[in-house]
Amino acid sequence: MNYIGEHLWAAELGRGLTAFSFVFALLSTFAYYSKGEGWKTVGRLAFRIHAITLFGLIGTLFFIMANHYFEFDYVWKHTSLDLPPRYLFSAFWEGQEGSFLLWMFWNAILGWILTYTAKNFEGPVVGVFAAVQAFLVSMILGVWIGDYQLGYSPFNLVRELPENLGLPWTQFEDYLTRFPNFMDGSGLNPLLQNYWMTIHPPTLFLGFASTLIPFSYAIAGLLRKDYTSWISSALKWSVFSVGILGVGILMGGAWAYEALSFGGFWAWDPVENTSLVPWLTMAAGTHLLLIQRNKGGVMPSVLFLLIITFLLVLYSTFLTRSGILGDSSVHAFVDLGLSGQLLIYLLFFTLGSLGLFLARYRSLPKKEQEDRMDSREFWMFIGALVLLISGLQITLSTSYPVFNKLFGPEGLIHLYDENKVLNDPITHYNAIQVPFAIIITLLIGAGQFLSYRQTSTKLFFQRQITTLVVTTILTALSAWALEMWNPMYITLMWTSYYAVIANLEFWIRWGKGRWNFAGASVAHVGFGLLIAGALVSNANKDVISQNRTFIHEDFPANENLLLSLGDTVEMGKYWATWSGQNEEGYYINYELQFFEEIDGKLEAAFNLSPRIQLNERMGNVAEPSTRHTLTKDIYTHVTYADLRTEEERGTDEWKNEFELELNIGDTHFLYGKYQLELDTLVVDAPQADSELQYAVLGAGLTITTLEDSVYKVMPVYAVQGNQAQHVDAEIKELGLKFSFDRINYDTNKPVIIASEHTEAEVPFILVKAEVFPWINLLWLGSILMAVGTGIAIAQRVKRERK
Amino acid sequence: MKNSQIAIIIAIAVLIGFTLVNLGNSATYSSFADASLQQGETTTVIGYLNLEEPMSFDPKTVTLTFAAKDKKGNASTVVYNQPKPQDFERSEEITMTGYATDSAFVATDILMKCPSKYNEQNEVDSDKIYK
Numbered sequence: 001m002n003y004i005g006e007h008l009w010a011a012e013l014g015r016g017l018t019a020f021s022f023v024f025a026l027l028s029t030f031a032y033y034s035k036g037e038g039w040k041t042v043g044r045l046a047f048r049i050h051a052i053t054l055f056g057l058i059g060t061l062f063f064i065m066a067n068h069y070f071e072f073d074y075v076w077k078h079t080s081l082d083l084p085p086r087y088l089f090s091a092f093w094e095g096q097e098g099s100f101l102l103w104m105f106w107n108a109i110l111g112w113i114l115t116y117t118a119k120n121f122e123g124p125v126v127g128v129f130a131a132v133q134a135f136l137v138s139m140i141l142g143v144w145i146g147d148y149q150l151g152y153s154p155f156n157l158v159r160e161l162p163e164n165l166g167l168p169w170t171q172f173e174d175y176l177t178r179f180p181n182f183m184d185g186s187g188l189n190p191l192l193q194n195y196w197m198t199i200h201p202p203t204l205f206l207g208f209a210s211t212l213i214p215f216s217y218a219i220a221g222l223l224r225k226d227y228t229s230w231i232s233s234a235l236k237w238s239v240f241s242v243g244i245l246g247v248g249i250l251m252g253g254a255w256a257y258e259a260l261s262f263g264g265f266w267a268w269d270p271v272e273n274t275s276l277v278p279w280l281t282m283a284a285g286t287h288l289l290l291i292q293r294n295k296g297g298v299m300p301s302v303l304f305l306l307i308i309t310f311l312l313v314l315y316s317t318f319l320t321r322s323g324i325l326g327d328s329s330v331h332a333f334v335d336l337g338l339s340g341q342l343l344i345y346l347l348f349f350t351l352g353s354l355g356l357f358l359a360r361y362r363s364l365p366k367k368e369q370e371d372r373m374d375s376r377e378f379w380m381f382i383g384a385l386v387l388l389i390s391g392l393q394i395t396l397s398t399s400y401p402v403f404n405k406l407f408g409p410e411g412l413i414h415l416y417d418e419n420k421v422l423n424d425p426i427t428h429y430n431a432i433q434v435p436f437a438i439i440i441t442l443l444i445g446a447g448q449f450l451s452y453r454q455t456s457t458k459l460f461f462q463r464q465i466t467t468l469v470v471t472t473i474l475t476a477l478s479a480w481a482l483e484m485w486n487p488m489y490i491t492l493m494w495t496s497y498y499a500v501i502a503n504l505e506f507w508i509r510w511g512k513g514r515w516n517f518a519g520a521s522v523a524h525v526g527f528g529l530l531i532a533g534a535l536v537s538n539a540n541k542d543v544i545s546q547n548r549t550f551i552h553e554d555f556p557a558n559e560n561l562l563l564s565l566g567d568t569v570e571m572g573k574y575w576a577t578w579s580g581q582n583e584e585g586y587y588i589n590y591e592l593q594f595f596e597e598i599d600g601k602l603e604a605a606f607n608l609s610p611r612i613q614l615n616e617r618m619g620n621v622a623e624p625s626t627r628h629t630l631t632k633d634i635y636t637h638v639t640y641a642d643l644r645t646e647e648e649r650g651t652d653e654w655k656n657e658f659e660l661e662l663n664i665g666d667t668h669f670l671y672g673k674y675q676l677e678l679d680t681l682v683v684d685a686p687q688a689d690s691e692l693q694y695a696v697l698g699a700g701l702t703i704t705t706l707e708d709s710v711y712k713v714m715p716v717y718a719v720q721g722n723q724a725q726h727v728d729a730e731i732k733e734l735g736l737k738f739s740f741d742r743i744n745y746d747t748n749k750p751v752i753i754a755s756e757h758t759e760a761e762v763p764f765i766l767v768k769a770e771v772f773p774w775i776n777l778l779w780l781g782s783i784l785m786a787v788g789t790g791i792a793i794a795q796r797v798k799r800e801r802k
Numbered sequence: 803m804k805n806s807q808i809a810i811i812i813a814i815a816v817l818i819g820f821t822l823v824n825l826g827n828s829a830t831y832s833s834f835a836d837a838s839l840q841q842g843e844t845t846t847v848i849g850y851l852n853l854e855e856p857m858s859f860d861p862k863t864v865t866l867t868f869a870a871k872d873k874k875g876n877a878s879t880v881v882y883n884q885p886k887p888q889d890f891e892r893s894e895e896i897t898m899t900g901y902a903t904d905s906a907f908v909a910t911d912i913l914m915k916c917p918s919k920y921n922e923q924n925e926v927d928s929d930k931i932y933k
Contacts, residue, residue: 373805393817418831424877432820558863639860640864640886
């Protein structure tokens, strides 16, 4: 059948380019690992063709997305006609297939750069890149081998999906115009329609891609048994990797803080954890590379860390994309059925690289003499070790779902009967990671006063007397000002201040404030500030929306405050009013006005508008609104709001109509609150010529409340001929109405209808508001870290040129 | 023995220590029946919302009360002192962390799994076609 309106050429082109890209990546790997200059030229050419076809396929996917060819599954799922063009990039990498492409894109760029810069290491280094690319392209190949689908192509047509094959609608050749479903796609998830989604994934994936360079150098070194000539190149790139990966992770934190209601910038979610771990090990590896270059003797550890960093990136990929985190993470990817392929990818590189490492282990250059305990390199080594343990601890705790799959009730090796789970991950990670942070910041500070090879104790303390004094005074002042007395927190505050001040002093006094010393110092100052900011803003976080009225000792303190429209309530040192709401696209904005009490008068301080995103696909989501000041942030979000429309809410004045049939003397318990008794029945029914002229009946009702207040009313029912009239009785205080409806002639009992008054409900919302003190230290620290690593790279490149 | 080797051995010991602590601290997914045997102990129960029983949310006290069934079929009333999560009724599965009391299971944390979440579907609605 020839379907009308499909752009099959794009499908053919896209799939063709994917296939070529895959084949050339394989060819490049093969050629680069064959001996001889000729093969090397072939390898390089193949890698570049691979890269060009990859860019072509990325371009094709962009083209069909920009033109909304909704017959393509990926286009239908991730774009819609009303998607603003600026979100096209976000839509591109929203799905697994697109994010794989983003990753491959960076690998191709970095690999291409290396074909110029790696010089005589080009063969094995770019060869590793080509092998990784071959695996990655295979994830989007979409080729059926028997019943097994190798990869999942972004160029699949909707009608070709296995679940749609043979369905009636695929029998229409004009299905694209016949069925409304194909007029518009489901679009980019509104939750992801913000600028963070445009900048965070590319940065993070560049970070992931960059971990491959030091890994490739390590593999190349092992293959050639050359453990010296690649150190500077690897060092330069590992600094780059630490910087970019760090920025990528922190952007994720900033996104969570600014636009999502996670209640902070870090939630120890598995997806966050698995991106942090490679950063920790890469930072450790970078420092060991420095020791190796300056003094040597740590080659085995260097190789191990560079290898494991990339393996942890692969493990992270496996965790977030195989669907294994389903129960424990709020933002893992959908399972595309690639878990088998991902596992092979992970195992291939793990066994290959660690196997090579072990095979060469005996021949690796070892230390000639032992490091002294008072040397800088010894403590840098310890620092690297602590970073590694910290990373492995996070990995272990994040891997519970994997352990459950392996050893759980349905596991391969049955070890326990019930799946294990971390009850309170945030407390768990904080408790273990705070001591690690203390050691790391302490070493970052102390390391500056140690010399390579050996340092005299006297000199070590003489050098840092100013730092120690200033740090202690600052810590005391901060603890006093913030009323923070937890010994663990005070220790961490001291060590992080120490890291900041020690590095400042080192740079100014020993580095004479010179530009070429600045990189490391600025990055270390940034790290210290980041930890201090994270500590203070979290430990001293103040929930100012405490609802103290209703706390019961059994219940956790309530952190949400009820705001009625127009009411002003106390919130910490502020007063807040909910003044109204307005709709804006997907959003309902809630306007909050904050006041401060100055001389007994309320003065307007600032306005915030937290909002709720109406999101049919993900469920409605609250987005915070934050007031930023230098020393603190006031962070608010709406935790409950009535989103029903007026129609759904109903506009009837009376509700809960209830019909009663009563004899005189009967009682009834009404609405669970009132005792109702029919005590009299007044009848006025004059007769003339034995004809009933009219009848007026009154039902004497007595209502007793739970507090024993008594009300007496008499609803009236009048009939004349076919006409009936009712005079209802109301009790305004109770909001009750009684109507004498009729006499049931079968039972001869009067029928009374009771109803309750609909209270004029004042709209309300629940708001949670928190104050994060000194969170700006965290952002300042992040920026300094990025700047510091930038300077360090610039300096290395400059030194190389000389 | 070399200093660095001592350090590595200590590091490995620390890591094994943490692993053991972890295993000790970690809970298993529990049931309402098990939870009520150990009142006050924090556990995690995976279950479903029972919509046949009444559910109420009182915004003034911020109390959500609902009926749930765990995977083994035990029923319990659950009290949750947080605002009612959006689309709570649509949840397919609820992971409740909290502790049991005489009258109800008090949840301190709730994680919902919604059928719509990440579940992109492009089924063609056959009702729309033939009319």
